[in-house]
Amino acid sequence: MQKSIFITGASSGLGKATAKLFQSKGWRVFATMRNPENETELTHLDNVTVLRLDVTNPSQIESAIHQVLHNHDIDVVVNNAGYGLVGVLEALSDEQITRQLNTNLLGVIRVTQAFTPFFRQRRKGMFINITSMFGLIGYPTCSIYSATKFAIDGFSESLAYELAQFDIQMKIIAPGGIQTDFAGRSLDGATHPAYQTLIDKVSEGYSEERISQFSTATQIASVIYEAATDQKNQLRYIAGADANQLYQERLVGGSEKQVQQLLQAFTQ
Numbered sequence: 001m002q003k004s005i006f007i008t009g010a011s012s013g014l015g016k017a018t019a020k021l022f023q024s025k026g027w028r029v030f031a032t033m034r035n036p037e038n039e040t041e042l043t044h045l046d047n048v049t050v051l052r053l054d055v056t057n058p059s060q061i062e063s064a065i066h067q068v069l070h071n072h073d074i075d076v077v078v079n080n081a082g083y084g085l086v087g088v089l090e091a092l093s094d095e096q097i098t099r100q101l102n103t104n105l106l107g108v109i110r111v112t113q114a115f116t117p118f119f120r121q122r123r124k125g126m127f128i129n130i131t132s133m134f135g136l137i138g139y140p141t142c143s144i145y146s147a148t149k150f151a152i153d154g155f156s157e158s159l160a161y162e163l164a165q166f167d168i169q170m171k172i173i174a175p176g177g178i179q180t181d182f183a184g185r186s187l188d189g190a191t192h193p194a195y196q197t198l199i200d201k202v203s204e205g206y207s208e209e210r211i212s213q214f215s216t217a218t219q220i221a222s223v224i225y226e227a228a229t230d231q232k233n234q235l236r237y238i239a240g241a242d243a244n245q246l247y248q249e250r251l252v253g254g255s256e257k258q259v260q261q262l263l264q265a266f267t268q
C-alpha cells in the first residue's frame, strides 16, 4: 500500500528536498508551506498535494490536518519548518526571541500534538523531528536557536516513552550545515559591538569555502528517508559529516572536554 508523509516548511531547502525524495520513492506527499501560491515545482509532481500551513497559526494547523485526514491516512509527519536566529543574547529583541520559540519549538509541539490522537487511534505512526547539531552541542551566537533545538530533542525523547505503547515512533534528525536558504533568506539576527571579536571568530566558520563543504539538502533528506524506512528502534540520527565528527568528539572525549575546548577556541 502507498505510504503517506506530511511535511512542514516544504517551500524550500530540506523540506522541499524531502518532499521530492519521498515522491520519487512512490510515497504520497503532503507538502505544507506558508505561501503555497508561490510554489511552482511541487505542484507539478504526481502524488504531491501542496497545502497552506504556518506552524505559528493553530487554526491553520487544525484545518490542514483535518483536510488531509478527511480523505487520507498519514504514516509519517516530518516537523521541518524552522529558521535560524543568530546573534549574541544581549542584542536580540523580545520579538525576535518569541518568534523563534514560536516557530521552531511551539510549531513542532503543536503539529505533533494535533497528529497524536490520530496516530494513537490508528495504533501506528511516526514523527520525525528536525533538530540540528546545535541541538546537541551549544555554540556562540546560537543561544536561542540552540534553546529551541535542544528543547525539541528533549521533547521528542520524553514523548517517545508516552507513545511507544501505541506503536508510535519518535525520530530525531540532527543535521550539521546544509546548503539551503537557512543562512540567507531565512536567517534572522542582530549584532553587538562588545562581542565583535567573538562574532568575527564565529563568522570564520561560515566562509564560502566552509559552506561549500556543507551537506546538500538531498543528502540530509536521504537520512530522513532512512529513518522513515529502516524499521529500527533508533531515536537519533546525526546527519552530515560535520555533525558526525563533532558528535563523535563529544561521545569519545566526553561533553566537558569538548566544552572546555570550545571555550578556549572562542576566548583566545
Ligand SMILES: NC(=O)c1ccc[n+]([C@@H]2O[C@H](COP(=O)([O-])OP(=O)(O)OC[C@H]3O[C@@H](n4cnc5c(N)ncnc54)[C@H](OP(=O)(O)O)[C@@H]3O)[C@@H](O)[C@H]2O)c1
Pocket: 008, 009, 010, 011, 012, 013, 014, 015, 033, 034, 035, 053, 054, 055, 056, 080, 081, 082, 083, 084, 103, 130, 131, 132, 133, 174, 175, 176, 177, 178, 179, 180, 181, 182, 183, 185, 186
Ligand atoms: N541549513 C542548515 O544549515 C541547517 C542545519 C541544521 C538544521 N537545520 C534545520 O532544517 C530545517 C529546514 O531548514 P532549511 O535549512 O531547509 O532552511 P530553509 O531553506 O530556509 O527552509 C526553512 C523552511 O521553514 C519554513 N518556515 C519558516 N517559518 C515557518 C512557519 N512559521 N511556518 C511554516 N513554515 C515556516 C520556510 O518557509 P518560507 O518559505 O515561508 O519562509 C522554509 O520552507 C529547519 O528546522 C532548520 O533549523 C538547518
